Amino acid sequence: MSHHNTIKGKVFVVGDNIDTDQIIPAQYLNLVPTIPEEYKKLGSYALCGLPDSHKIRYVKSGEFNTEYPIIVGGKNFGCGSSREHAPVSLGAAGTKAIIANSFARIFFRNSIATGEVYPVEIAKEDLSKELSTGDEVEISLERNELKIIKTGKVYKLKDIGDVREVVEAGGIFQYARKKGMIK
């Protein structure tokens, strides 16, 4: 993850209050994110807890990676438990960025601390109502902009704020090393 990146790809659209049980159901918390093969497996279950009204699966059955590098949500994305398995499962599946109206605190923090996914807030518009799963967008993290490819419409994203330094360093450990807090 680097804030200089441009991220381009298909979006997967979800609604408000996507909690961590929907991102990674508790029955898969027996997997340990720091064990490589279990990290990979977590990816295969990313967002599998969404209600069955979601006809399209985020990660196809039998696969480990998603074809949607960008998730578009409403408000309070990632609410619920503090399980780091949530941003990790998304990162493992190939999620690059999540665009939402707001994020739950611990999910946001875990995303930044791990560097697994880039959580970006959009100011006013509710993109989850403007976009459909499969639509293509391009995100410039440098200019804080999102462009919808088919319409060319550009939306302003909020600056990541106070944590930019941590994001630029690449996570909490790298940040602390840069600051001389740890070796």
Place this chain on the structure above:
Amino acid sequence: MTITEKILAKASGRDFCRAGDNIWVSADVLMTHDVCGPGTIGVFKREFGENAKVWDREKVVIIPDHYIFTSDEMCHRNVDTLRKFVKEQGIKYFYDPGTPSYSGVCHVTLPEKGHCRPGEVLFGTDSHTCTHGALGEFATGIGNTDAGFVMGTGKLLIKVPATMKFVIDGELPKGVTAKDIILRIIGDVGVDGATYCAMEFAGSTIESLSVEERMTICNMAIEAGGKNGIIAPDEKTVTYVKSKTKKPFECFASDKDAKYLSVRKYDASKFVPVVAMPFSPDNVKNAADMKDFRIDRVYIGSCTGGKIEDFKMAASVLAGKKVKVQTFIVPATVEVEKALSTEKIGGRTLVQIFEEAGCDKPAPPSCAACLGGPVDTFGRSNNDEICVSTTNRNFPGRMGSKGSKTILASAMTAAASAVKGHIADPRDV
């Protein structure tokens, strides 16, 4: 300063801090469990080296509680990972399953065993770590990576939260409990209404509550998005803490001119028993208005609703009655489990009352079905069950299968609903 600001200022070695400041604070306790412990240890070793030592072997508290009574081999492996780490590091406080030291749910174990002390900073790899603000400390949930960092350094970079104050005055009507207070507040502010904020609870009603009931309130601060819940310590807090630990502690209170993001006032006499309907903790309705809602089962347990006082309240409703639906009793800890056989109402022990009412035999203490878990978890919803539960979350699939529904309620409302076979106000039973 607010009580939260004062505690964080002290923990960062300064006299003053204010909401919005980013500061490094020292941890007094780091708690982890079987679900996030192995990942935390993985991060710790990756970053500090295979032979690294935790910053303080007496400040890391390890409490396996989530997936204990299951045949899932991966879950057993995870507890073994904790055992190995405890041995290697000489961790002092480890509540090992299958041994006399086993306790059960971390958030009830921490205060029971004297790990919660006013004025301190407690980090835990569990979102309900906010429970411990009930004892006048700063306590918040963190992920594995942050926890791995704390494990090695004893420190964490924290943004000082702005405080939303909730002042509740007056006498609670009969049948209304702490759970009804916090569900009402979550219903008012919404599941993201306190995002990034400290939720400070004050007023004569809060002062009148027991320490356990205060824990129920702070436990659910996260369900409004809060970073921490907090209640200023008083005589009750001090008496409780001194009965659990000999360690010294410092009590803080908010200044009269402390700056709050908002202040909400409530008249407790107007509170009624409430439920949070599927699929969100802020979908709050009066229990009395939901009588048409049939249910399949009732679950009494968890860090939110599996403490001894919760079971006493449930038993007060169930005494001399019969349940119409399957009713699960899951004490949070071994200490709570023991108390079920010693605490009495009208000469009958709680266990006898539950048995005579037709409840299932109490399960061994753990988180059990609060968060679903492995398919063989006790009380898990595996189909399309509708469950009234004293737990804390009811998002889709929370207690197991996607087709199931969870309705959050107090122990009294859960017990009343068990007797009626539909959602019920405990005052109507």
